[in-house]
Amino acid sequence: MQRVTVTLDDNLMDELDKVVRERGYQNRSEAIRDLTRAGMQQTLVDSGAVEECIGVLSYVYDHEARDLARRLTNTFHHDHDLSIVSTHVHLDHDRCLEVSILRGEPRMVKHLADHVITERHVLHGKLVLIPVEDNEAGGEGA
Structure with a gap:
């Protein structure tokens, strides 16, 4: 040190x-x-120095909004290769929280997250990116 x-x-x-x-x-x-x-x-x-990352996408949306749940599901199906797991929480009568763990090229993960966050009736959204480093190259890894 x-x-x-x-x-x-x-x-x-x-x-x-x-x-x-x-x-x-x-x-x-x-x-x-x-x-x-x-x-x-x-x-x-x-x-752009990282080829792969883990993305933690959290967002709150109005589940009563017309057609929103279907549009969000279609978005994740379209980029199914990036999605590892999602969890869904009912916050109250109108709002839901989803947290999705994504893995892939940072540009693609950001693109998917932007598409979700900018949907109408998505009230809050945040993406956190964590680089996946090559352990054999001396990185600590994820």
Whole structure:
């Protein structure tokens, strides 16, 4: 492990200390390592340097909306090779939450997620991408 000196302005240090407290990190170094890993993973996916990723797509939709459930199902059937598993939760009388685990080329996973999230009557949606690294190339893997 190497030691590094970093200069942060007061506001950023206050924000870092808040993260350390709220998330329960043992110290600033642990928080910085964790945040750095997350940023590097996102940079890998965004840069196109990763050939495969895991996508966690969560979205809330109005299940009473005309034809929406059928359109969403058709979307997933069209890209069935990307879909690993989905779970469905009834939030209340009108709204449902679905969480889908996707795996594939980042561009294709993003395309599927964008198609779902932009459907009319999908109220909230978020995609989190995690790079799948080649273990034989020295990566930690997913």
